[in-house]
Amino acid sequence: MTKVYVPRDVVALALGADRIAKKIAQLAAARGADVTIVRNGSRGMFFLEPLIEVETGSGRIGYGPVSPADVTSLFDAGFLTGGAHPLRIGKPEEHPFLAKQNRLTFSRIGITDPVSIADYEAHDGWKGLKKAIEIGPAAIIQEVTQSGLRGRGGAGFPTGIKWKTVSDCVDDRKYVVCNCDEGDSGTFADRMVLEDDPFMLIEGMAICAVAIGATKGYVYCRSEYPHGARAFNEALTHARAAGWLGKNIKGSNHSFDIELRMGAGAYVCGEETSLLESLEGKRGLVRAKPPLPAHKGLFQKPTVVNNVLSFAAAPYILAEGGAAYAAFGMGRSRGTMPLQIAGNVKFGGLFETAFGLTLGEIVEEIGGGTRSGRPVRAVQCGGPLGAYFPRELFDTPFDYEAFAAKDGLIGHGGLVIFDDTVDMADMARFAMEFCKIESCGKCTPCRIGSTRGQETIEKIMRGENVSANLIVIEDLCQTMKFGSLCALGGFAPYPVLSALRHFPEDFRPQTAAAAE
Amino acid sequence: MPETPIFDEDRARLIIAEHLGLEGPMLPILHALNEELGYVDDKAVPLIAEALNVTRAEVHGVLTFYHDFRRHPHGRHTLKICRAEACQSVGSEAVAKAALAELGVSWHGTTRDGQITVLPVYCLGLCATGPSALLDDCPIGHFDKDKLADAIEEVTAG
Numbered sequence: 001m002t003k004v005y006v007p008r009d010v011v012a013l014a015l016g017a018d019r020i021a022k023k024i025a026q027l028a029a030a031r032g033a034d035v036t037i038v039r040n041g042s043r044g045m046f047f048l049e050p051l052i053e054v055e056t057g058s059g060r061i062g063y064g065p066v067s068p069a070d071v072t073s074l075f076d077a078g079f080l081t082g083g084a085h086p087l088r089i090g091k092p093e094e095h096p097f098l099a100k101q102n103r104l105t106f107s108r109i110g111i112t113d114p115v116s117i118a119d120y121e122a123h124d125g126w127k128g129l130k131k132a133i134e135i136g137p138a139a140i141i142q143e144v145t146q147s148g149l150r151g152r153g154g155a156g157f158p159t160g161i162k163w164k165t166v167s168d169c170v171d172d173r174k175y176v177v178c179n180c181d182e183g184d185s186g187t188f189a190d191r192m193v194l195e196d197d198p199f200m201l202i203e204g205m206a207i208c209a210v211a212i213g214a215t216k217g218y219v220y221c222r223s224e225y226p227h228g229a230r231a232f233n234e235a236l237t238h239a240r241a242a243g244w245l246g247k248n249i250k251g252s253n254h255s256f257d258i259e260l261r262m263g264a265g266a267y268v269c270g271e272e273t274s275l276l277e278s279l280e281g282k283r284g285l286v287r288a289k290p291p292l293p294a295h296k297g298l299f300q301k302p303t304v305v306n307n308v309l310s311f312a313a314a315p316y317i318l319a320e321g322g323a324a325y326a327a328f329g330m331g332r333s334r335g336t337m338p339l340q341i342a343g344n345v346k347f348g349g350l351f352e353t354a355f356g357l358t359l360g361e362i363v364e365e366i367g368g369g370t371r372s373g374r375p376v377r378a379v380q381c382g383g384p385l386g387a388y389f390p391r392e393l394f395d396t397p398f399d400y401e402a403f404a405a406k407d408g409l410i411g412h413g414g415l416v417i418f419d420d421t422v423d424m425a426d427m428a429r430f431a432m433e434f435c436k437i438e439s440c441g442k443c444t445p446c447r448i449g450s451t452r453g454q455e456t457i458e459k460i461m462r463g464e465n466v467s468a469n470l471i472v473i474e475d476l477c478q479t480m481k482f483g484s485l486c487a488l489g490g491f492a493p494y495p496v497l498s499a500l501r502h503f504p505e506d507f508r509p510q511t512a513a514a515a516e
Numbered sequence: 517m518p519e520t521p522i523f524d525e526d527r528a529r530l531i532i533a534e535h536l537g538l539e540g541p542m543l544p545i546l547h548a549l550n551e552e553l554g555y556v557d558d559k560a561v562p563l564i565a566e567a568l569n570v571t572r573a574e575v576h577g578v579l580t581f582y583h584d585f586r587r588h589p590h591g592r593h594t595l596k597i598c599r600a601e602a603c604q605s606v607g608s609e610a611v612a613k614a615a616l617a618e619l620g621v622s623w624h625g626t627t628r629d630g631q632i633t634v635l636p637v638y639c640l641g642l643c644a645t646g647p648s649a650l651l652d653d654c655p656i657g658h659f660d661k662d663k664l665a666d667a668i669e670e671v672t673a674g
Contacts, residue, residue: 014642014657046644185600188641216539223584224596224640226653259538262547265583267638281542281568283581299539341644343605348644371606380601384638416602416643427601434600434638440581 003055009042041196043110044350056082062092128315140211146322148334153307154411165294169302176217181270184383186342186414190308194228198235204311209256217258267438328354343416360394374419382411385491387498424503429457431495446489555586591626591633602643
């Protein structure tokens, strides 16, 4: 029997993986080959998807990108025994894109069947949770603190301190809430955890629950991820059946269960207090802080709200120790970050690496420049609320503080690459438009500011009073930055101001400049 | 055009009742009504308000806050086309414009035969293989005119 791996990650599905799997099964039957198809996750090399793999005597051999039309020629080339074919890439783990990574969190992704609990266990699964139950809350929090892990959602708050705060609260109920409202364009790491290694998230949340004494957890997943939601729900069922969730986890005195809740298309619900309101069944309006969610969170109870990637880092940290995680990284940015290289890029995908690579290395060397083959002009880092970086800033190391020093943010680790055909005034306009569409409406700077911002940039684009309107936009951005309640209105100025500062030529149409 | 909807009150009450054991049941109820009945009829609002012991205004507030909840029936299929930055960087706006023209609708519109409603979406997490789209539950990478035609053929045949 030969095992053939055809990914079930939505990227592979979007490029025809289901049809490929069907065709392999048909041809195998027709040719009398004994084939078992395993639907694994994605390795994160999206430029090779659908990347199918065959288990041979000398390891797994990959072929990609495969289209349904290639399946016959793969059989003819003897791919079931690793035969030569133009699409053959050799062993996936030896591919330069993977070989250069430090896969601590994403170590299983693409290798295992995401919903097979046996596969998970065979690949170091549950080690962290076993250790957590053994060492107890105080020692768990010490490991997480020592790891230097900072909130991977974007804000970068030290995870150990957050867990300690909730652990110290005394209350009859506490909650673990996972923010899986990954709305930033150019990010897909949360989605991949959900689809391709859901047990890791369950384990991470359970570790947190043991640390803080919570009995109930929620994953708030955006509705744009239906495939991830299905995979996660399936994993929940298996985890419950195996005793990793529910009453007295694996015979311990810790009880914990998780429920998946779907968002409903509101970007602002990725903001933690808005997310809590939404979970409670209300409009996703941002809450004023304090009180912090750690003190009064879901249903006014002490709550840890962490991003998927923060929880996903916990199993490794517990299994291998906080010091092992902290050995990666630079400065105050410890451990690894799953970079998501996206947009107009040649080699796009998930690249988990220690902090400290420069932006230029990531974009030019790892990403290989643009897919269109034209020069890279701008890179938006950290989602729709992140700054646009020009080539002149390509020496900036990927690190929370270094990016902040250049008026940018690393956010959730997404990098969207644009070639030289991009109109930066239009991108600035879009940033305001997006903020307008997604504003929850609670505070004026965000609600009105984004509307006026879009109008003003449109005036500039039409060449109306350009100099005066540029001053208005600068002023408006300052108001939004300092006057908004949350990061939506507060950070929307980042893309706008960075576009203005680094690409001023796009804001002075030739005609307008001549007229003034 | 979509046929005039008939609100199935008994079914709605049943759906609401199924979710009352949850903490914060409002969104799960609205999602269930949206999916099972195709949209959330205004007539469901007082039923939810009564079951959750909140005002109708509160239910209305939640219903209208979220982009996903439909207040009128949509087409049989939903095509979501991504308009976020990563897709824009590979020309999604032009592709979207062509798709809308091909289907003869504007954003949020439904084709004349009632088959397809086209919605904008801001990121599907398919950011290195754009432009991206989602037709019902079927993701589409490198979205273009040909892919649109193939996908439509597939869902309308099934």
